[in-house]
Amino acid sequence: MSIRERLSGNEAAAIAMKQINPDVVAAFPITPSTEIPQYFSTFVNNGAVDTEFVAVESEHSAMSACVGAQAAGGRAMTATSANGLSYMWEMIYIASSMRLPIVMSLVNRAVSGPLNIHNDHSDAMGVRDAGWIMLFSENNQEAYDNLVMAHRIAEHKDVLLPLMVCQDGFITSHSIENIELIEDDKVKEFVGKYTPEHYLLNQKEPIAMGPLDLQAYLFEHKKQQADAMCKAKQVILDVAKDFEKMTGRKYSFFEEYKLEDAEIAIVCMNSTAGTTKFVVDELRAKGIKAGLLKLRVFRPFPAEEIAKALSHVKAVAVFDKADSLNAAGGALYTDVTSAMYVNKNQVPCINYIYGIGGRDTKANDIEAVFNDLQEIVKTGDIQNPYRYMGLRG
Amino acid sequence: MKDLIEIRWHGRGGQGAKTASLLLADAAFNTGKFIQGFPEYGPERMGAPITAYNRISNHPITIHSNIYEPDYVVVVDDTLLESVPVTAGLKEDGAIIINTTKDANYLKKVLNGYHGNIYTIDARKVSMETLGKYFPNTPMLAAIVKVSGVMTDQELLDDMKGSFKHKFAKKPEVIEPNMKALEIALQEVHKVQ
Numbered sequence: 001m002s003i004r005e006r007l008s009g010n011e012a013a014a015i016a017m018k019q020i021n022p023d024v025v026a027a028f029p030i031t032p033s034t035e036i037p038q039y040f041s042t043f044v045n046n047g048a049v050d051t052e053f054v055a056v057e058s059e060h061s062a063m064s065a066c067v068g069a070q071a072a073g074g075r076a077m078t079a080t081s082a083n084g085l086s087y088m089w090e091m092i093y094i095a096s097s098m099r100l101p102i103v104m105s106l107v108n109r110a111v112s113g114p115l116n117i118h119n120d121h122s123d124a125m126g127v128r129d130a131g132w133i134m135l136f137s138e139n140n141q142e143a144y145d146n147l148v149m150a151h152r153i154a155e156h157k158d159v160l161l162p163l164m165v166c167q168d169g170f171i172t173s174h175s176i177e178n179i180e181l182i183e184d185d186k187v188k189e190f191v192g193k194y195t196p197e198h199y200l201l202n203q204k205e206p207i208a209m210g211p212l213d214l215q216a217y218l219f220e221h222k223k224q225q226a227d228a229m230c231k232a233k234q235v236i237l238d239v240a241k242d243f244e245k246m247t248g249r250k251y252s253f254f255e256e257y258k259l260e261d262a263e264i265a266i267v268c269m270n271s272t273a274g275t276t277k278f279v280v281d282e283l284r285a286k287g288i289k290a291g292l293l294k295l296r297v298f299r300p301f302p303a304e305e306i307a308k309a310l311s312h313v314k315a316v317a318v319f320d321k322a323d324s325l326n327a328a329g330g331a332l333y334t335d336v337t338s339a340m341y342v343n344k345n346q347v348p349c350i351n352y353i354y355g356i357g358g359r360d361t362k363a364n365d366i367e368a369v370f371n372d373l374q375e376i377v378k379t380g381d382i383q384n385p386y387r388y389m390g391l392r393g
Numbered sequence: 394m395k396d397l398i399e400i401r402w403h404g405r406g407g408q409g410a411k412t413a414s415l416l417l418a419d420a421a422f423n424t425g426k427f428i429q430g431f432p433e434y435g436p437e438r439m440g441a442p443i444t445a446y447n448r449i450s451n452h453p454i455t456i457h458s459n460i461y462e463p464d465y466v467v468v469v470d471d472t473l474l475e476s477v478p479v480t481a482g483l484k485e486d487g488a489i490i491i492n493t494t495k496d497a498n499y500l501k502k503v504l505n506g507y508h509g510n511i512y513t514i515d516a517r518k519v520s521m522e523t524l525g526k527y528f529p530n531t532p533m534l535a536a537i538v539k540v541s542g543v544m545t546d547q548e549l550l551d552d553m554k555g556s557f558k559h560k561f562a563k564k565p566e567v568i569e570p571n572m573k574a575l576e577i578a579l580q581e582v583h584k585v586q
Binding site: 006139168170171172174175178271272274275277278360362363 | 428431
């Protein structure tokens with residue numbers, strides 16, 4: 001039986017880490033993820049975990065410590081947000097290229113400047129090409145569930161890539177909500193023991209990790225990383241299947257909410273998907289066939305699957321909580337439209353940049369987008385596809 | 394109870410409005426509800442106006458925006474009445490609950506013609522008489538439960554007894570005064586005629 005609880009998203013992430021009981025956690029506090037290492041350090045202090053907690057002096061060192069610990073043969077975790085992730089930047093790439101399945105909680109927040117502590121996805125979008133698996137979470141439950149599944153995906157021999165679990169800063173990280181927790185022993189059994197094939201502290205196999213890698217090999221090694229990202233897709237689905245057997249909660253690359261017979265649809269990630277569900281329900285009650293594709297797995301990007309899931313709708317809006325400042329649209333939009341083009345899906349598709357710097361995303365805003373989509377279906381006229389939602393006039 | 398009740402709290406940093414919203418979420422959770430309790434974080438500092446929110450429902454809650462059309466508004470500090478539009482979006486069939494000793498004429502004047510029910514409680518008096526200090530959040534928690542009916546008085550008292558025991562494990566002497574504050578506040582919240 002699952003455990004009925006009420007927790008904030010940060011508490012949920014910290015509880016997942018407690019149940020995972022990694023060998024090393026290295027972290028530096030930054031709003032709004034600070035509570036995760038804060039709660040976790042109390043678990044270390046009261047003996048609930050036997051993790052080595054490294055209270056580093058910066059995020060660069062946090063990720064460096066995770067790289068060192070994971071390379072040595074341990075299981076390492078961290079948590080951060082925004083500028084903390086920016087400061088890890090160099091080590092983020094080193095973690096993935098050394099094929100170290102480190103797991104991170106990323107509590108999404110706007111990257112400076114000007115200084116803002118609130119939610120958007122500019123931190124996550126900044127590392128979207130860094131070779132990390134990226135899972136997004138609608139609420140505390142998904143932030144927790146994604147962390148429970150994380151190590152099984154990242155550490156799989158076909159994958160060996162680091163993984164980050166994203167959730168929206170403050171909106172879910174600081175909101176108390178209902179959650180179903182899994183018993184400690186079940187999580188322990190599900191996550192399993194970490195048994196790396198190659199690691200630095202293996203006396204029987206002396207190896208070097210992260211040495212100089214010039215023209216003769218780096219290209220091949222990058223191709224191996226790319227292959228691992230491709231293979232991660234099947235592993236993500238397999239782990240989700242096992243997770244469903246344990247909990248009854250179903251996960252895939254994305255959730256299709258009333259999408260099957262939808263004529264107009266929104267694609268988005270994290271907490272806005274929940275608000276969109278509320279709007280979809282309201283519109284459905286009025287007979288409007290609205291639907292939602294909530295993306296969970298952003299990296300690897302399930303291009304073919306998304307194009308197929310959207311092939312029957314008459315117009316799509318993609319929401320980006322970060323502007324790529326490229327004069328062409330946000331990262332999720334360009335990925336989705338590229339997927340549709342390659343898969344010969346010609347559905348009209350528009351982009352909305354929204355929620356930047358914690359601008360609240362209201363049900364009315366989302367309803368207005370569905371109205372825009374109905375108008376496009378009626379007239380076939382897209383005009384400017386690169387739009388803003390909730391911007392003050 | 395309606396299927397979904399939305400509550401907005403107005404207070405000042407340090408008065409415990411956020412804590413009260415989390416305690417209400419806790420208590421409603423313990424009576425089997427689906428809940429949300431979340432503050433709106435601004436530049437937080439002692440004395441600055443703050444807002445906190447609750448959603449309480451019989452069904453899972455997916456919406457993740459702030460609350461713009463609340464069923465109930467709780468004002469923990471009446472000095473906010475003239476500077477913050479506390480009745481903004483408040484449903485006419487809902488109610489506003491204010492910690493104040495001001496009279497009906499003043500309240501009607503500052504509430505921008507709000508036609509719904511207005512309730513008041515002197516949370517300062519309740520708090521001073523029971524706790525000997527000014528902690529308005531405990532009386533205001535009782536007041537919103539009484540007015541909204543999200544749970545019965547007894548459910549609140551039973552649940553809070555457990556919460557206080559846990560919360561004040563190292564200060565057991567304040568459990569009984571807090572319980573007393575709840576009991577008195579349940580009686581002391583009055584509708585303004």
